[in-house]
Amino acid sequence: MSYVRDDLRPLQRRLAALLLLTLFGILILLSRLWVLQVLQQERWRRLAESNRLRKVPLEAPRGTVKDVNGEILLDNRPAFQLLVFPEEMKDLEETTRFLASIGIASEQEVGSRLKKAIKTSFLPSVIADNLTFSQVAAIAAHRAEHKELEVHPTTRRRVPLGPVVAHVVGQLGEVTPEQLAQNPELRPGQLVGRSGLERAYQHVLGGEQGNVVVVVDALGRQVSTLEEEKPVPGRPLTVTLDSSLQREAAKALGPQVGAVVALDPKTGAVRVLLSQPAFDPDLFAGHLEPQKWQELVADPLHPLNNRALQALYPPGSTIKPLYAAAALASGVRTPSQGVFCTGAVNIYGHPYRCWLKGGHGHVALEEAIEASCDTYFYYLARDAGIDRLASWARLFGLGSPTGIELSGEASGLVPDDAWSRRVRGQPWYAGETISVGIGQGPILVTPLQLAVAYAALVNGGYLVTPHLVEGQGKPPKPLGLPAEALAVARRGMERVVQGNRGTARRLGALPASLAGKTGTAQVMRKKEGVTWRELPWEQRHHALFVGYAPAEDPRLVVAVVVEHGGDAASVAAPVAGRILAKALGVPEELVDKIIVAEVSLPEGPAELPGGQP
Amino acid sequence: MKRWDPWLLLSVMAISAASYLAQSSTAQALDRPGFAFRQLAWLVVGFALMVLVGTLDYRVLARFWPLFYTASVLVLIATLVLAPVRAGTRSWLVIGAFTVQPSEFARVVVILTLAAVASVHQEALLAPRKALELFGLTALPMGLVLLQPDLGVALTFLPALFAVFWLGGLRTRVWALLGTAAAVLAVVAFFSLLKPYQKERILTFLQPDRAPLTAGYQQRQAKIAVGSGGFTGKGLKSGTQSQLRFLPAQRTDFIFAVWAEETGFAGSALLVFAYGLLLFRVFYTGLQARDRLGLLLSGGVGAVMAAQVLVNIGMNLGIMPTTGITLPLLSYGGSSALATGLALGLVQSVWRLRFANV
Numbered sequence: 016m017s018y019v020r021d022d023l024r025p026l027q028r029r030l031a032a033l034l035l036l037t038l039f040g041i042l043i044l045l046s047r048l049w050v051l052q053v054l055q056q057e058r059w060r061r062l063a064e065s066n067r068l069r070k071v072p073l074e075a076p077r078g079t080v081k082d083v084n085g086e087i088l089l090d091n092r093p094a095f096q097l098l099v100f101p102e103e104m105k106d107l108e109e110t111t112r113f114l115a116s117i118g119i120a121s122e123q124e125v126g127s128r129l130k131k132a133i134k135t136s137f138l139p140s141v142i143a144d145n146l147t148f149s150q151v152a153a154i155a156a157h158r159a160e161h162k163e164l165e166v167h168p169t170t171r172r173r174v175p176l177g178p179v180v181a182h183v184v185g186q187l188g189e190v191t192p193e194q195l196a197q198n199p200e201l202r203p204g205q206l207v208g209r210s211g212l213e214r215a216y217q218h219v220l221g222g223e224q225g226n227v228v229v230v231v232d233a234l235g236r237q238v239s240t241l242e243e244e245k246p247v248p249g250r251p252l253t254v255t256l257d258s259s260l261q262r263e264a265a266k267a268l269g270p271q272v273g274a275v276v277a278l279d280p281k282t283g284a285v286r287v288l289l290s291q292p293a294f295d296p297d298l299f300a301g302h303l304e305p306q307k308w309q310e311l312v313a314d315p316l317h318p319l320n321n322r323a324l325q326a327l328y329p330p331g332s333t334i335k336p337l338y339a340a341a342a343l344a345s346g347v348r349t350p351s352q353g354v355f356c357t358g359a360v361n362i363y364g365h366p367y368r369c370w371l372k373g374g375h376g377h378v379a380l381e382e383a384i385e386a387s388c389d390t391y392f393y394y395l396a397r398d399a400g401i402d403r404l405a406s407w408a409r410l411f412g413l414g415s416p417t418g419i420e421l422s423g424e425a426s427g428l429v430p431d432d433a434w435s436r437r438v439r440g441q442p443w444y445a446g447e448t449i450s451v452g453i454g455q456g457p458i459l460v461t462p463l464q465l466a467v468a469y470a471a472l473v474n475g476g477y478l479v480t481p482h483l484v485e486g487q488g489k490p491p492k493p494l495g496l497p498a499e500a501l502a503v504a505r506r507g508m509e510r511v512v513q514g515n516r517g518t519a520r521r522l523g524a525l526p527a528s529l530a531g532k533t534g535t536a537q538v539m540r541k542k543e544g545v546t547w548r549e550l551p552w553e554q555r556h557h558a559l560f561v562g563y564a565p566a567e568d569p570r571l572v573v574a575v576v577v578e579h580g581g582d583a584a585s586v587a588a589p590v591a592g593r594i595l596a597k598a599l600g601v602p603e604e605l606v607d608k609i610i611v612a613e614v615s616l617p618e619g620p621a622e623l624p625g626g627q628p
Numbered sequence: 629m630k631r632w633d634p635w636l637l638l639s640v641m642a643i644s645a646a647s648y649l650a651q652s653s654t655a656q657a658l659d660r661p662g663f664a665f666r667q668l669a670w671l672v673v674g675f676a677l678m679v680l681v682g683t684l685d686y687r688v689l690a691r692f693w694p695l696f697y698t699a700s701v702l703v704l705i706a707t708l709v710l711a712p713v714r715a716g717t718r719s720w721l722v723i724g725a726f727t728v729q730p731s732e733f734a735r736v737v738v739i740l741t742l743a744a745v746a747s748v749h750q751e752a753l754l755a756p757r758k759a760l761e762l763f764g765l766t767a768l769p770m771g772l773v774l775l776q777p778d779l780g781v782a783l784t785f786l787p788a789l790f791a792v793f794w795l796g797g798l799r800t801r802v803w804a805l806l807g808t809a810a811a812v813l814a815v816v817a818f819f820s821l822l823k824p825y826q827k828e829r830i831l832t833f834l835q836p837d838r839a840p841l842t843a844g845y846q847q848r849q850a851k852i853a854v855g856s857g858g859f860t861g862k863g864l865k866s867g868t869q870s871q872l873r874f875l876p877a878q879r880t881d882f883i884f885a886v887w888a889e890e891t892g893f894a895g896s897a898l899l900v901f902a903y904g905l906l907l908f909r910v911f912y913t914g915l916q917a918r919d920r921l922g923l924l925l926s927g928g929v930g931a932v933m934a935a936q937v938l939v940n941i942g943m944n945l946g947i948m949p950t951t952g953i954t955l956p957l958l959s960y961g962g963s964s965a966l967a968t969g970l971a972l973g974l975v976q977s978v979w980r981l982r983f984a985n986v
Contacts, residue, residue: 023923025752027915029795030927034911037934041904044938045897047945051855052893059855063868070845199716228845 071098071229072202075222076170078249080184080212083286086258089184089212091170095151096144101133103163110161117153119143124305145171145300172213172300176258178293179265182321183256183483185211185421186299200224209299211321212254212483215420222249254483255284260571260594264289267593269614271586273577274322274462276481277594280470280563280572283479283488285419287573287594288463290322316617324417324424327459328576331534331583332387332518333559334408334454336504337468338395339380341407343500347399350503353379356390363446367393370535375516384507386516387533389453396452401443404451405431410494411468411478413460418480420487428459455537466574469531469561472508473569476501508532509566519560519588524609527599531562531573531591533583547581552617555579560587564595571598577615585613631980632682633913639906640678640957640972644671646899647958650887653865654878654960663879663960670962674969681973682980689974690744690921697741697765700734704772707731711776719776729963731773731781736971738785739932741765742792743924753797762792780881780952784932791931795924846876851946853882853889854896861892879960881952884944899958903937910972913979922978929971 051059080089097119104110107129114129115122120143132140146154151166158164174184188209190201201207202224208214225246257277264275264287277287292314298307311319320326342348358374360367369375369389375382383391396404408414414429428434430451432443450456460468463481471478476496480488509530511517518533536557547555558580563569573591580586589612596606648671652664681689703721707730711718720727742762746754754762770785793806818827853869862868867889869875878886888896907930914926933956940955942948954961956968 023917023920025797026795026920026923029797030911030914030923033791033794033927033931033934034908034915037907037911037930037938038904040934040938041900041907043947044900044941044945047942047947048854048888048893048896048900051851051945052857052888052896053859055855056858059852060858062852063856196713 071167071227073225073227073246074169075224075246076248077172077222078220078251080220080252080254082254082256082258084257084259087175088180088254088256088258090173092173094144094169094171095146096167096169097142097146097154098165098167099129099132099140099142100163100165104133105163110163113157113161117150119150144169174296176262178295179261179289181293181296182290182323183211183288184296185209185213186296187213188299210423211421212252214422216252216484219252220249223247252484255286255485256288256483257286260287260598261289263594263597264590267590267612268577270616271577271580271614272316272617273575273580274326275573275575275590275594276323276462276466277571277573278466278470278481280474280479280569283467283470283481283491284485285481285483286571288323290320292316292318294318321421321423322462322576324419324421324461324463327425327427327461328557328559329456329458329536330454330460330465331536331559332454333465333532333534333561334458335387335392336384336472336508336532337411338392338404338407338452339384339507340472340496340500340504341410342395342399343380343503344496347403348380348395350380353377354391354394356388360390360393362393362397362449365446367449380503381507381510382516384504384532385510385514387518392452393449396448401448401451402431404448405429408458411471413464413468417463417467418488419463420483425461427461427464428457430457454534462574462576465561466572469563469572469574472501472504473563473572505530518584521584521610522588522592525592525596525601526605527564527596527601528566529562529564529592529595530566531560531588533588534559535583538579552579552615555581555615558583558587558615560591562588562591562595564599571595580615582613586615633909633976633979635905636909636972636976639902639909640675642902643899643906643957644675646887647671649864650883650958651879651960653867653890654870654883654886656865657871657878667960670965671957674965677966677969678973678976681970682976684977685981686925686974686977687921690740693741693744696737700730700737701769701772703730704734704769708772708775717776717778719778726962729961731776731778732963732967733970734769734773735781735784735788735932736967738766738769739788739928739971740925740974742788743921743928746792746796747919747921747924753799754793756802759793759798759802762789780954783951784936784953787931787935788928791928792924795927846950847943847946849875850882850885850944853885854945857889857892857896859893861890861895864890866890880954881940881950881959882944883958883960884941884955887958888944900941907934907937910975913975913982916982917978918982922982926975926978929975
């Protein structure tokens, strides 16, 4: 067996060389250890004890946001933030007491923030970001015994218009663990957009955080700056919103609950996006206090919800012009076909009432829209059937998100037989079709969807993507509706304002050509012989109005929903009327004379606006 | 005990003990109680695995290399598909309550495969075709690990290939060719494949004050930890650098610095010596092996472990770039502990069967 050994010899020589190389490496490690730990130990010990490197994040100022007229919606103001350095923390309880005593937050709250900061990293974290001058002074005075605390200048979001644009600009919030995992450039504790424009355009507005590494001595004094990574400020953004109209909308809606959306019907550019009640955006400009958050979340009116794109309402009669155009286009009706309305009609052995007790008499399509005759649309719904009604509603974009940049958009609901089988487990019941024919029953839309649908109705039949930044969204999509079908629906909507039976006649006196459609969404069955003002607020119907102007070549479409507004004509229509009048440049004094609105409020009886802002 | 290598067992036990102590310290610093005990449990299982594999016959195991090799390649592919993304990589398979890092085991299989394939050949030098075959066998699993991407583990496949080439013998011309190819690849990789932060690390190593924020910051913190330990150390669980969390990745890449800071030169020199003894015994086993397979197997295991030890401790001492290569047995990780036990078990098998007359 010796030959086996023999032929291993060259390999063994090479293996021995590897072994020697390894042992040489081990020797190098040992000598390097000797150098670091024995010869240079003093130097490193000094560094470890007194020469602490501190890595301090430098926040990038977020980009400013301006509206279409160059007015500022969002910018920054200087502020002071409080940083805590975990490695300097000596007595957590003492620090907690100190910070609570100067009014940073409650002892419990401060304690939990400090614990979180110490747990998360060896880097400093922000504990509070809106210090008052007296707090800054108090911390500076106790610098010696609180080396773990440091005040840094920073910036804070400022929303000059306040609650009026709160939902559009959106909120900032601390970055979530999921976002951190997805975005390597984000840091723990960093503020990022959580909703609205702040979230949708985080990549534009956010910029990039920087860092500075400073060397501090044993007393916590800054000795030198080692390196600075300058933050990259966020880029500015210009949006399509028109602040003057947004303010007008807020003024017109007053303290009522609801939403207003206004679009340029040709492009889908959003001019007004209002939701009420709103909140003070300054609460969300920095690190939010949990108790404030709790209050907002617990509010029964949900001020944090953006009703314009998240709240769902039955469209009521505002759906009628959509069905009208589609019915003409598909040949289910001709413009001249009429019905005789007696105020009530029997379909499938069930009585269906028109809103006008005495009935409308003979009406064709245009008058049916003008006077909002329910009977006409009961018959239309019966003849079309639910699946066709659903396809007509979907044609105008109902039932799916519009594609606006903001997050959290609701889809709405366009019911049909398939939906009924899937969700309720039973086939569609034909009687319900009749309700859906006048926008009642299970059909649900958002105010934004209504505005988009009407934009298609008046821009020659193109479905637009609503957007807040020029150039966003898909190009307008032609729906293939014949011009004549759209023209009949539009004439009907002009008659709503101009005609002597028009449900929004009160807007006809304005020196501008307005058009539109009222709608009332039932919250519960209407009691006979009771006016809406006598009902408690939460039992009143929602009041809707979608209008546009100028009637012949519309530049603006406005959708208004007043929750529990009671009456569309006297509560919702005036809100849209004011916005459209402002957009067309009608002098304000004149508008005030002509438009008298009623107001429906959550508490107490409705009253005429005496001291409107 | 006559058949076992007492020195190897002793050095493994010594390193395991140090691992438990260092992990206890960092578990306290990171507020992760229980992690030190888990590491100890894995080390004990790894040790048992080493003894178990040591009782088998490495020549029989080597015969089954195609089976092991195919299985590990399949598992690596499965990992790329099934593993959840953690810290930006798909490296860990979740099996019930455990997470397994298949790449650690694949490396041991590659060492076994290369030794088995190279030992069939009985010439003085490896033929170029054979060399190409060995290269391919390494490149496939290594590429799969790079896709995860786990550069730290992928790099440790290279010493295994290098060892087989070196021990098996290549013509000078082939070495020259390989050297040129490697140099070209390195340049290409630097400018195209490496992520910016990895480039930054290499540049930082060449120019330490370049970026005190990122890679430079880590190296500097590690050096401060090691150096400030002095001769006797700051005491267990009392290292300021680790307890105040200045030290990054202290459970894995920089665990040596935790040990060095707390036990000083006395403790860290002892630990380095223990690693030196372990590596010496692995290579010595290769020198005593009865056949080519045993020699190549021990040489491969030794080369990979030596590379890990020298690179990882070197980076803790600021004389090697930060690459994410962990320190076997000391760094936290169940898969790493088991795979190391497996590799050392193979070496033990070579040791126990070293006499040709058995």
